[in-house]
Amino acid sequence: MRRPVLSIVHAVLACALLASAVHAETVATVASPNDVLTVEIDLHEGRVGYRVERFGEPVIETSALGFMLRGSGKLERNLALTDTATRSFDQTWEQPWGEDRHVRNHYNELRATLTETVAPRRTFDIVFRVYDDGIGFRYGFPEQAAADELIIDDELTEFALADPATAWWIPAGEWNRYEYLYNRTPLSEVTTAHTPMTVRTEDGLHIAFHEAALVDYAGMWLRRTDGRRFRAQLAPASEGWKVRRTLPFNTPWRTLQIADSAAALYESSDLILNLNEPNRLGDVSWFTPAKYVGIWWSLHLEDESWATGARHGATTANTKRYVDFAAEHGFRGVLVEGWNPGWDGQWFGNGYDFDFTRATPDFDIEALSAYAKSRGVHLIGHHETGCAVSHYEEQMADAFAMNQRLGIDVVKTGYVCDAGGIERRLPDGSITREWHDGQWNAGHHLRVLEAAAKHHVAINAHEPIKDTGLRRTYPNWVSREGARGMEYGAWGNPTNPPEHEANLVFTRMLSGPMDYTPGILSLQGRGQAIQTTIAKQLALYVVLYSPVQMAADLPENYARHMEAFQFIKDVPADWARTEVLNGEVGDYVTFARKDRNSADWYLGSITDEHGRVLQVPLSFLEPGRRYTAQVYRDGDGAHWQDAPFAFERESFEVTSADVLTLRLAAGGGQAVRFVAQ
């Protein structure tokens, strides 16, 4: 006999209404569909908290819930449980593009309504959705007599980990971006962290903290307050508060992914998507997942410049060369940065000269768009705001209209700021500064998406707000940066170390696609080497998911590595299914992904500064079918430092019954295409 999955402790509900119990009482509880996770809501002297157990063992100790509100003080005591409701949900939905075509959304939900027992008798809901591999919860404020609007000075939500752990994290609240190398420290040494933050206990439990559906609210940082206890710290607004909202509203979902292995942790990321609202754009078949090339790496190498003049990259002739290269090798997109006026001065943090509807004189955008179209290629737009965000908002409708007319159906946006942050123009014309992940800029990104969608344009945001799964609701938000990408290989000091991508997979990538811009087969930045082997560059196309995926190196460099380049030409950017075959946070990972448009599978495996031998059963392949495995591997003696170009390509027949031995060099990787026969 299964015990009931939802058991609300109605008996103590009346009890909780009496003001002062001495000990915390569990007033409601909900278990995941297969009884793996359990959430309990406690009341203790009118304060509400929650705790999480897994197989009967604590994962999150009792943690507070509540708010500091402007004017009316704390909303976290004198609370009584006045209503509960439960729900079981099991639905599989289809993604227009993504890592998996079908996503199952299977949870049990508990809604608990808390009401103050004294004036002003405010009321709010806490809603928990409990999956076997994670939890989401949010606050909901219904319409009520006690308030029309809330100004939130702080969210008091806590996350108190039961066990010591190692944490992988980047600092929050210091700089207006996410472009840090990941720290690996004891949990007790975390200060204030961005999400996703990933931790692993000594006993191998993996937990990732993040949020879903960050809409009209401030982004959440995690501030360690004591021991293993963290508190949600919201990104501030320029007005001094954190969030201002009219009732009714819901907060974003606070999410915990909980799994036994790094691989399972990655696969539990469906939670983020599931907690977002369904597609509100309707048919988005106008977006085509695809690879692209472009005038980009040459700029980071300083061989060419964004600014006009002798080294200007975005010229008609140079772009034509890239269009030809794209057409010849089957790339759909050609990104051109520096195509528009505004780059010639001190533009970053001061992008008021940018014009998004006009090209520079040496860039014949009309002729190039027509030429691209004749060759089956699309230009990719570039909207660097230099952080003059209101300035950009004023032009974006016209810009997207022009994009649509010219067949430019993907636009890369950019928000390169100085230390001050995002520039927002107030009604009086004065400029104030906002955090990238504050409430105002969260709203900006959605305004861009809505404006772009009207013209069937997809957005790939750089220096963006973090990904909270809004691509489910706005499927034209196809990718973003939001971490240290390949350009740090050109000029980073330090450059990205060999462990960087193995960190990213289990932290940043839990949140969604990243436009990492891999494929630098020359392995050479601006006077510094890129710290991977050549095979690892190929593997990144499978490992780091993005539906717009760049072949970032120069055409002339690809010409010198045509054997390896073949994999970049072959690998798709849209998948029917994804499996994480193995991995450890920060150490290594192997992905298998099935092409959405053929029966082929692709494998990508990467490691950090240590070589690895990994046995990979090919059980993901269709049983009974034969495949040709086209293997791109580190050559004997390969090493990211000494011998990064040692590289072998080989080919043999396999079936789902075979086991492949991957030998990854230090800093190396392996890519495989399995061609179905």
Next chain:
Amino acid sequence: MRRPVLSIVHAVLACALLASAVHAETVATVASPNDVLTVEIDLHEGRVGYRVERFGEPVIETSALGFMLRGSGKLERNLALTDTATRSFDQTWEQPWGEDRHVRNHYNELRATLTETVAPRRTFDIVFRVYDDGIGFRYGFPEQAAADELIIDDELTEFALADPATAWWIPAGEWNRYEYLYNRTPLSEVTTAHTPMTVRTEDGLHIAFHEAALVDYAGMWLRRTDGRRFRAQLAPASEGWKVRRTLPFNTPWRTLQIADSAAALYESSDLILNLNEPNRLGDVSWFTPAKYVGIWWSLHLEDESWATGARHGATTANTKRYVDFAAEHGFRGVLVEGWNPGWDGQWFGNGYDFDFTRATPDFDIEALSAYAKSRGVHLIGHHETGCAVSHYEEQMADAFAMNQRLGIDVVKTGYVCDAGGIERRLPDGSITREWHDGQWNAGHHLRVLEAAAKHHVAINAHEPIKDTGLRRTYPNWVSREGARGMEYGAWGNPTNPPEHEANLVFTRMLSGPMDYTPGILSLQGRGQAIQTTIAKQLALYVVLYSPVQMAADLPENYARHMEAFQFIKDVPADWARTEVLNGEVGDYVTFARKDRNSADWYLGSITDEHGRVLQVPLSFLEPGRRYTAQVYRDGDGAHWQDAPFAFERESFEVTSADVLTLRLAAGGGQAVRFVAQ
């Protein structure tokens, strides 16, 4: 182009013959077949050392080689390299019984001959065999003018780990057995450890230290001398030295298994077998791997006694009951402890009253053997020495002859000592005491095996010397104890904690089979609970390998758990193939094993005190074939402490393309039989 796998640096050989280079010089090097591991032999001012690299990164920093010899002092300086030889070897051999029917032995070998440049100009070889997943090396002393015999006071072999690590280990040199709970500490907190000792670096490299082919030599302990540097410390002989040997001789192999995951570490254990000599017993088909029951758990519960009298377990009537139970449920063996005279006094550490050729008056061994035979059952012998080992040696030939006559083809031996250790009678009749793993007792075990083999008897040694893979050479050494077994669940203080078996798998079990005696479905010891769920007891039959595997609980207890007992009846004790599907040292592990005598597969998965959700692709199954999965799992809400009996059995069809989700309760497990259709 592959580079040559073996490259001896002949150029520096001459150089090394010159006495005093200032820096260490690499004088010879050998790489593993796929270039994963490399061993370098260095000379530095006449001292010899070795180092190990993996994918070009150090695993073992330069570590000393050599000996302290009685009379002639250190053999470790003034050395010159006088010869080198290399060999590549690749052979697959068949085990008469085991975890895998076929074992591949694929290595590159380097033999380096070192000779003293000054008198007495002794010479010895160091032989390295380098596999992709480990290394074995040993010393060889050829016949030479300088010495006829060596008395070894100490072996100076070092193991200097390159990186910090966590170690799983039990202390050596304190007590005359291996029955400890495993420590998990930083490597830098290890004192002196038994082997196998397993370590995991921060970057996930797993290394296990052990030895192979411990013949006529003292067992090796690992003493930490400084930082991450260990030195071989040999178990002492009663004479005061460690080892005395006539030339020529080889030492045992010092082994390092090196892998990227806990699962791969387990699978690398073939190394231990491969470094042993082939079967010298010829046809051993007279040994039949099988399960057994017996008069054993009742003794540990103190419901019955080894001693004669009212509670004597080994009576004719009681044994007949066990024979009937065995026959009814398909068990081949019935172990009877306390069957012979010697148990009535203070026998442990004082086993001079034991008689191995005569039964107690209430145990009609002749009639019982005949009755067992009539029911298709074999009695299993029991030779508890009480540590009077010479006393036992005097009788063992007669005892094995009697065993053979009575169809008793497996004998469990025992060496329960007091603190003094193994009792050895000297020629003058006086008694001296030896370590379990000293040179003399290493020899004793082989004398038992040879005497037993003459009568087609297989040996299952308890309180034994550690396993160093000698079952390859003596395939009648079928199992042993050598760690804390299930009896600690009856009376252990503390009892075996939930993590115990997950520690054993990746430490003790790397060395070979263990007679753990699982299957206590009553989960009840002597006034204390066994710290597992019922499903975990079943899973142990697949997880802890032994070709003689006990169903250790009382018949009346099995009668109360017939649904779970069915798995114990079905599971075989001999395998065609073994795969470790996942695992972390001390946390959890999942095995799949194929029956050697059918097309069925079995799966066993266990966890420590934490529940786990594990996704297991069934890719080990034969593609295209349908199987009925008979699942024995933890029930909802199961927990080793609160609800250990929550248990479910279910059955469904699967193929190799399916993925099974295992949900293991805290302290739980899961067992599956896949019945081929």
